[in-house]
Amino acid sequence: MAVTERDKTIVVIGTGYVGLPAALMLAKAGYQVVGVDINENIVRAINEGVMHIREDELQRLMDEPEVRANLRAQSTPCEGDVFIIAVPTPLDDRKKVADLSYVDDAVESILPYLRPGNLVIIESTIPPLTCRERITPMIEEATGLKVGETIYLAHCPERILPGDIFYEIVHNDRIIGGINEITREKAAEVYASFVKGELYRTDDVTAELVKLMENTYRDVNIALANEFNAVAETLGIDGREAIRLANRHPRVNILMPGIGVGGHCIPIDPWFIKEVDPANSRLIFTSRLINDEMPHKIAAKIRRAVRDATAPKIVALGAAYKPNTEDTRESPALEIVELLREDGYDVAHYDPLVDGMGYPSLVEICRGADMLAILVPHDEIVAELERDRERIEQAMRTPIIRRYQ
Ligand SMILES: NC(=O)c1ccc[n+]([C@@H]2O[C@H](COP(=O)([O-])OP(=O)(O)OC[C@H]3O[C@@H](n4cnc5c(N)ncnc54)[C@H](O)[C@@H]3O)[C@@H](O)[C@H]2O)c1
Numbered sequence: 001m002a003v004t005e006r007d008k009t010i011v012v013i014g015t016g017y018v019g020l021p022a023a024l025m026l027a028k029a030g031y032q033v034v035g036v037d038i039n040e041n042i043v044r045a046i047n048e049g050v051m052h053i054r055e056d057e058l059q060r061l062m063d064e065p066e067v068r069a070n071l072r073a074q075s076t077p078c079e080g081d082v083f084i085i086a087v088p089t090p091l092d093d094r095k096k097v098a099d100l101s102y103v104d105d106a107v108e109s110i111l112p113y114l115r116p117g118n119l120v121i122i123e124s125t126i127p128p129l130t131c132r133e134r135i136t137p138m139i140e141e142a143t144g145l146k147v148g149e150t151i152y153l154a155h156c157p158e159r160i161l162p163g164d165i166f167y168e169i170v171h172n173d174r175i176i177g178g179i180n181e182i183t184r185e186k187a188a189e190v191y192a193s194f195v196k197g198e199l200y201r202t203d204d205v206t207a208e209l210v211k212l213m214e215n216t217y218r219d220v221n222i223a224l225a226n227e228f229n230a231v232a233e234t235l236g237i238d239g240r241e242a243i244r245l246a247n248r249h250p251r252v253n254i255l256m257p258g259i260g261v262g263g264h265c266i267p268i269d270p271w272f273i274k275e276v277d278p279a280n281s282r283l284i285f286t287s288r289l290i291n292d293e294m295p296h297k298i299a300a301k302i303r304r305a306v307r308d309a310t311a312p313k314i315v316a317l318g319a320a321y322k323p324n325t326e327d328t329r330e331s332p333a334l335e336i337v338e339l340l341r342e343d344g345y346d347v348a349h350y351d352p353l354v355d356g357m358g359y360p361s362l363v364e365i366c367r368g369a370d371m372l373a374i375l376v377p378h379d380e381i382v383a384e385l386e387r388d389r390e391r392i393e394q395a396m397r398t399p400i401i402r403r404y405q
Contacts, residue, residue, distance in 0.1 A: 009034065010190070011080035011113075013106045015042055015073065017053055018123055018158045019086030021165045024061045027070035029193035034080065035073040036109075046073035054326070057166035079113045082190055086123040086158070091268045097275045098127050100134065107135055111142040119152040119186045125211055125265070127272040131155050131204040132179070147179065154178040154187035155204045157211035163325055173197040177207020215269040216284055221255045222266075223287035226294060229257035258405040259375055260294035260332025262321025267291065267330050295335040298404050302340060302373050309370040309398050314340065317362075318376020319351035323405075326353040333375040352380055363391045370398040377403060 008031055012023040015035040020042075027033040037043050045052050049068055051059045061067055077083070087102040103124055110120070120139065122131060131154075136147045145151040155177040160168045174191055176199050178184035184201040191199055202210070225243060232239030243254045261267045270288050274281040306312035321331040328334060328351075337349045350365060351357040359365045362384050366372055372392065374381060385392065385401075393399035 007032065008082065009080040010082040010084060011036060011077055011110070012084045012086060013037075013077060013110065014085065014087035014102075014124070015046060016086065016088070017162055017165070018160070019084065020046070020051070020053060021058060021160065021169050022084060022086065022123065022158075023071055024058060024067055025169060025194040026190070027067045028061060028064065030066075031070065031193070033071045034078055035071065036075065036077050037073065038075060040075060043073040043075050046071070053162075053165070055163070055165055061166065077110045077113055079115065080118070082119045082121065083110050083114075084121045084123055084190075085110075088264075089124045089126055090264070091271055096271045098130075098272050100126070100130065103130070103135075104138075107138050111139070114139065114143050114145065114151060116145060116150045117152075119154065119183075119190070121187055121190065122153070122155045123158050125157060125269055125272070126155070126208055128205050128208040128212070128276050130208060131177075148183060152178070152183040152186050153204070154183050155207040156187055156191065157207060159211070159214060162327060170194060170196050174199050175207045175210050176201045177204040177210075179204050209273070212269045212273050215266045216273055216287075218255065219261055219266050219270050219291060220283060220287040221253075222258065222261055223290040225255050225257040226290055228254065230297075256405070258294065258332075259298045259336060261291040262330040262332050263327065264329045295332045295339060298332075298375070299336050299339040299343075301404070302336070302371065302402075303343070303345075305373075305400050305402055306345075306371050306398075312345065312370040313368060313397070314345055314347045314371045314373060315366050315369045316340075316347050316349045316373045316375055317351070317381050318374060318378060319349060319354050319357055320376050320378070323376055323378050324353070326351075326355070328354055336375060351376065351378070353378055361388070363388055363395050366392050367395045369396050371400040371402070372396065374401070374403040375405070377405060 010026050010031045011034045012019045013036045015023055015037045023033045023035045035046050042052055049062055051062050085106045087106045090099045092099040139147055147153050157175060159172055174195055174197060176184050176188045178187055188199045228243060229239030232242050239257060246252050246254055270284045274285050316337050319328050319331060319333050321327055321329060337347050340347050350359040
């Protein structure tokens with residue numbers, strides 16, 4: 001509602017988890033929004049008013065007449081006042097550095113449409129200095145415009161939690177990174193149209209690093225929890241209970257150990273810091289190694305648990321990267337099952353939330369099995385296990401049931 005110039009056009013490049021919710025919010029705020037995606041199915045879905053991200057509240061927003069009237073999608077960019085880039089920035093797995101090819105393509109695709117006074121906002125997660133050293137020269141060389149003077153470039157990273165995007169995109173505080181004051185004010189005006197959290201203005205490099213620090217903090221904290229848990233195991237005590245008790249200290253907040261770190265942010269973003277300053281990223285690097293090692297450790301525990309069974313049949317439950325989501329990106333559970341299968345183990349893998357991995361009942365899938373390994377404790381798995389535990393044990397050939405997080 002805070003939009004002062006309602007006839008402004010915002011072109012959002014990449015309408016996935018990050019770009020589409022932003023496009024909806026901006027359309028609701030009164031901007032003319034063009035969503036651009038190279039995926040034709042996504043373009044079609046948006047123009048038909050169908051959300052490709054599963055969140056009821058976002059679909060309700062999409063259904064609002066104002067939003068439908070102000071938002072359209074297409075597969076190529078066009079002229080506009082503001083360009084928001086929200087394309088993927090995966091990890092180049094071999095080199096362990098950011099794969100910026102999608103960002104390069106997206107920036108190149110808007111170059112012919114850039115005009116004096118335009119604002120380009122990068123929402124994709126990028127390594128520090130990407131705005132200054134990579135995107136600025138691309139824009140200046142192609143357009144002859146001067147970034148910070150005749151055209152503006154900002155980094156405004158996203159911190160939404162998939163599953164709770166509708167609430168978080170509005171209520172989270174946001175970092176607005178721009179090379180100078182005028183850039184920051186222009187970018188802040190865009191977000192002020194729908195963000196109720198604070199807008200913190202800073203320079204572009206700080207904004208780039210802040211985003212990476214947030215996910216790296218969680219990765220290092222989880223690595224510490226995994227180490228504490230391993231020490232507790234050596235001592236023969238319950239690591240989770242020890243962490244819960246340590247967290248009763250008013251200034252301690254240790255996360256919980258697990259089977260590894262998944263999703264497409266936390267296991268990736270720390271590498272973007274190491275990439276720009278390896279000498280000062282030793283703790284970050286070690287934490288990555290510790291967390292990446294976890295699926296191997298869990299697979300080894302499962303092998304030990306079934307070592308007395310002949311031709312053991314294992315049922316693995318949970319394939320998502322964390323409990324209560326259907327997202328399997330970078331999932332350690334998938335890696336554990338793959339490791340076991342590579343070793344020749346007979347593993348049946350199920351997840352009630354993941355398409356194509358559902359099951360009739362735990363009793364049914366555990367019939368004749370030697371082990372039930374709970375890799376991802378979705379609420380619905382835990383509830384069924386608690387309810388039917390006795391029947392499940394009776395159905396198994398060897399009733400070994402272990403929960404790994
Ligand atoms: N999903 C999250 O929770 C989250 C949170 C914070 C930051 N991020 C970051 O935001 C960025 C986008 O992530 P996402 O989860 O929205 O990814 P996504 O895969 O859901 O969406 C990206 C979209 O960009 C499209 N695309 C790729 N190249 C394009 C191009 N050249 N032109 C037009 N469209 C193009 C893809 O087809 C896809 O639909 C990444 O850098 C990610 O790290 C994501």
